Amino acid sequence: LISLYDIVCPLHGFHKWMSFLSFFQSTLVNRPALGILPPENFPDKLTESLLSMSPSGMTRVQTMACGSCSNENAFKAMFIWYRNKERGHNTPSEEDLSSCMVNQAPGCPDLSILSFMGAFHGRTMGCLATTHSKAIHKLDVPSFDWPIAPFPRLQYPLEEFSRENAQEEARCLEEVEDLIVKWRQKGKPVAGIVIEPIQAEGGDNHASPDFFKSLRNIARKHGCAFHVDEVQTGGGATGKMWAHEHWGMDDPADIVSFSKKLLTGGYYHRDELQADKPYRIFNTWMGDPSKNLILAEVLNVIRRENxxxxxxxxxxxxxxxxxxxxxxxxxxxxxxxxxxxxxxxxxxxxxxxxxxxxxxxxxxxxxxxxxxxxxxxxxxxxxxxxxxxxxxxxxxxxxxxxx
Amino acid sequence: LISLYDIVCPLHGFHKWMSFLSFFQSTLVNRPALGILPPENFPDKLTESLLSMSPSGMTRVQTMACGSCSNENAFKAMFIWYRNKERGHNTPSEEDLSSCMVNQAPGCPDLSILSFMGAFHGRTMGCLATTHSKAIHKLDVPSFDWPIAPFPRLQYPLEEFSRENAQEEARCLEEVEDLIVKWRQKGKPVAGIVIEPIQAEGGDNHASPDFFKSLRNIARKHGCAFHVDEVQTGGGATGKMWAHEHWGMDDPADIVSFSKKLLTGGYYHRDELQADKPYRIFNTWMGDPSKNLILAEVLNVIRRENxxxxxxxxxxxxxxxxxxxxxxxxxxxxxxxxxxxxxxxxxxxxxxxxxxxxxxxxxxxxxxxxxxxxxxxxxxxxxxxxxxxxxxxxxxxxxxxxx
Missing domain, CATH: 3.90.1150.10 (Aspartate Aminotransferase, domain 1)
Incomplete structure (x- = not known):
């Protein structure tokens, strides 16, 4: 029995195994409402798992049940941050509070998220408005009028076409700035830019570290949050835990979302992207502690076996x-x-x-x-x-x- | 060890326990991409758990990772169903396919979901457009211009105010029909109506079986799908497995969504609400088989202990x-x-x-x-x-x- 268990879980010694199993049982059969009643050891388990691999510049993580929920809530965090920035303070007006109840501005503002042609960020309705990889994902579902920039279409091998590729990337960056200005004029300001380090579903489209650095700067210049979606690239397959590490930046993003290989969904964020009040970023489960536990063991194996x-x-x-x-x-x-x-x-x-x-x-x-x-x-x-x-x-x- | 395990899992006998544990381990450490690679025993586990408690008129279930994803995908199923009904066939036009890629009609049509004041259906952006219980849920998040009907404000105890309550319910039903007509005229037809059997987050607001029967008929009359959200009411707390069973209808809904007490999210649906092609209702995890396994045991206990x-x-x-x-x-x-x-x-x-x-x-x-x-x-x-x-x-x- 122990050896059977060892296959899946690299814990040795009967006592360790017993305590692991007993914790595991409790975690499994008591699916907690994490937002209000997290298990006592939850912070430790987060420290052992997700917080041990935080992207540069980020010390906070919010777990979620899946990739789409991670991106939806990351978008919400960017909208909340952006509106508080516009207000200059965190106190909504009476009009904000009453209009939002019936889906109207200014409470539900006409803000947008800029995404890229070929992107995939999930299939719930907010995410889907930033997904542009295949028609079958989007057909028949109402959407938002949000700006969509071209993603660089590079020639491979990258090192053989650096001049052509730099030109193509410059063209796309120019278009991004044009769209930000245009949508601001339309009254639908861009609160955030969302991008994958490698467009996966859209055809494994790469871009250079310089492209991402410039995009990060454009976001900063125009006051947009910068959200790097690592749902498909995160977790080690690119040779680094996060694909954005290949860009070599100290401050790569405001938000990094993840799921898939990490076994739980969620997002890291910089301090200022923390919602200003409880229950703004919230749901019943907010992830699943049993997945953090498994992730901690997976990370042990990744480290031990290089x-x-x-x-x-x-x-x-x-x-x-x-x-x-x-x-x-x-x-x-x-x-x-x-x-x-x-x-x-x-x-x-x-x-x-x-x-x-x-x-x-x-x-x-x-x-x-x-x-x-x-x-x-x-x-x-x-x-x-x-x-x-x-x-x-x-x-x-x-x-x-x-x- | 066995007795420790018995606390959480009512399986008796060492062999049964061994096989349960060994399956459980595999289910836990191999989080499957259910949509493309479900475990071999997945249909059996669904039959033992969710399909053993299907609402009347529904033989199909789609699991999801959480309540919001369940409702988002239920909405998508209703939009897809509605558009195919409008087309008269399942083949999208070239214009549908190209316009949807850039979030525009007719591919991303201006369809709506009718919801009720005081409702709570989740916090992702599609769900949030039908949630109207507290401002803190909605503030600063862009939304859709969808119709919102009044939910009956009844007097309690219900049996002492039946005349007044019937009047109040008639007023709300009339408003529902007016909104359906008005939104059709606005070019944003109502594809579906979503409602909780008891508005929970919004203040535990009840309505009579007659109200729900009439609403079901209004939906049918106007060609809207009828979605009963049992995320909070489902799972036994009302004395029946589903709160809508109290209405005594053979055909209570087109879609019934669930989560929370069911340990997994998901929705049941009538056959015609099945998406016409693969990958239209889809994501990586589509739920989590380990939760179905736990649910099967929970159902055993519910039945054995009445x-x-x-x-x-x-x-x-x-x-x-x-x-x-x-x-x-x-x-x-x-x-x-x-x-x-x-x-x-x-x-x-x-x-x-x-x-x-x-x-x-x-x-x-x-x-x-x-x-x-x-x-x-x-x-x-x-x-x-x-x-x-x-x-x-x-x-x-x-x-x-x-x-």
Missing amino acids: LLEEVTRSGKALLNGLYDLQAQYPGMLSRARGQGTFCAIDICDDATRNSILLKARDKGVLLGGCGDRSIRFRPSLVFKEYHVHIFLNIFNEVLAQHK | LLEEVTRSGKALLNGLYDLQAQYPGMLSRARGQGTFCAIDICDDATRNSILLKARDKGVLLGGCGDRSIRFRPSLVFKEYHVHIFLNIFNEVLAQHK
């Missing part, structure tokens, strides 16, 4: 293997790209892409599509260099069938 | 006790009301209410506020008649301090 270094190593091998295959199948493959094992490659057309996905699955390899005709690679963190070679052999066999 | 009968019995004792206290403290208490143990009482003013809440807490009784000056009682399902008497004694002591 999994981020492994990811960097196996990511390099994977990307080099993709470059080789791309040279071998120039009519079928293009635009190999990636950071860590967070890699992708384009296929000549959608039909071939889908056939490759199915054939790979039949050989035991689960791949995903993204964008119009990309394949995304999302191995788990224990994917090592020898797994890369096993995978590349299988992938080569599948590609040979499509020659 | 907890719904217990709730009905202790609810009667609680309400009678509140009537007695109301007679004893006529200046302080009024409007005692309830169904099962889902009871509430009004306090003369907000300050006294809050003082009572704090004093009760100091005596070990956790009560909640709702509405402007109500106290809501939300004991767990194992709250028995003798607990009622313990509670009433403590409550009486606290009230005596405020005389």
Whole structure:
């Protein structure tokens, strides 16, 4: 029994195991209303898990039950922050309080969030207004008139096209500033900018650290909050715990949201993005402590087994293997790209892409599509260099069938 | 160890326990992407848990991670259903597909959800546009221009004011029809009506079965979906598994959403509310199988220990006790009301209410506020008649301090 448990939980010794199990049972069967009645050990568990990996400049975290709720509440935090900034104080007027009850301004103000074409930030109605990757996500659902900027469409390998790519990024940044001005004139000021470090669902689209630094500065210049959505990129797959660490900034964002690999949803934020009153950012569960507990153990394994270094190593091998295959199948493959094992490659057309996905699955390899005709690679963190070679052999066999 | 586990899980016998524990471990540490890779036993677990308590007329359930996500996705299901009904078929036009990518009609249509003043349906941006209970929930968050009808303001005890209450309900129903017509004329047709069987957060406001039957008919007459939000009322506290069972209808709703006591979020729906294509109602987690497993055990206990009968019995004792206290403290208490143990009482003013809440807490009784000056009682399902008497004694002591 203990050895069975050891498979999933790297705790050794019977007493430790007993106490872990007994805490776990209590955590599991008493799903707490975290906002009002958190378990006594909840702050410790947050310190062991999420707060041990806080992004630079952020010491606060708010857990949530899923990725969409994380982004919805991050948006709300930005709206609240922005309105208090406009007011110059935290006290709403009587008109604010009465108009908001019937969905009208000024209580429910015409503020907006600027997002990017190709972005994916979730599927609840606030998030969905910033999602622009596939029509099937958005069709038939009412939305907000919020500004949408172009995301840079770079050429790969990035280092071979630095001049062209810098031009493309400058074009997109200019458009961002134009949109901020235009929407302010329309009476729908941009309270926040939301962006993924790598657009995932939209086709694994990368941008340079310089692009993100400039965007951060534009946000600051225009008084918008800067929200980095790491729901898909966070948790180690890029070779760092957070993809934004590759930008090398001390102050990368005002808000960083997460979910998926972190097992719980939530967002980190700078102090000034803390809501000014209780119950403004709130719901019944606000996450699930059992997931923080599992995350703490996952982090132990990541650290003990140096999994981020492994990811960097196996990511390099994977990307080099993709470059080789791309040279071998120039009519079928293009635009190999990636950071860590967070890699992708384009296929000549959608039909071939889908056939490759199915054939790979039949050989035991689960791949995903993204964008119009990309394949995304999302191995788990224990994917090592020898797994890369096993995978590349299988992938080569599948590609040979499509020659 | 086994006896420790028995406290939380009513499974007997070592082998059963071993297999339960081993499944549980796997469920816990492998949080699945339910929409694409559900565990093999997932359908069985749904049958044992949620599908064993489906509301009348509904054989389908969609799990979600929390109450807000449940309502957001229920709204989306109603919008998708409504638009397909408008089209007369399921095939979107090229204009639908391209306009939705930039948040514009016709792809993102100007549809609305009709809600009620005093309602609470969650805090993400779609849900929040139907929530009208407290300003602090809505302040500073952009919203939709959706119709808001008055919820009946009844006099209690209901049976003593049936004539006045029927008049008040007729007034509200008339307003609902007016709003549906008005919003259709505004070009923002009402795709669905959402309502709680008892408005909880808004002050424990009740309405009669006749009111809900008429509302269901109005929805049908105008081609709107009818969504009953049982996030707070579902799970047994009213003496039935679903509060809408008190209406005695075979076809109470098109959608019933739940969360809280059910441990997982989600919604039941009639067959025609099923989205027409995969990935329209979708997210990474779509709930959490470990919660369904716990729910199955909770349901076993509810059935074995006849907890719904217990709730009905202790609810009667609680309400009678509140009537007695109301007679004893006529200046302080009024409007005692309830169904099962889902009871509430009004306090003369907000300050006294809050003082009572704090004093009760100091005596070990956790009560909640709702509405402007109500106290809501939300004991767990194992709250028995003798607990009622313990509670009433403590409550009486606290009230005596405020005389």
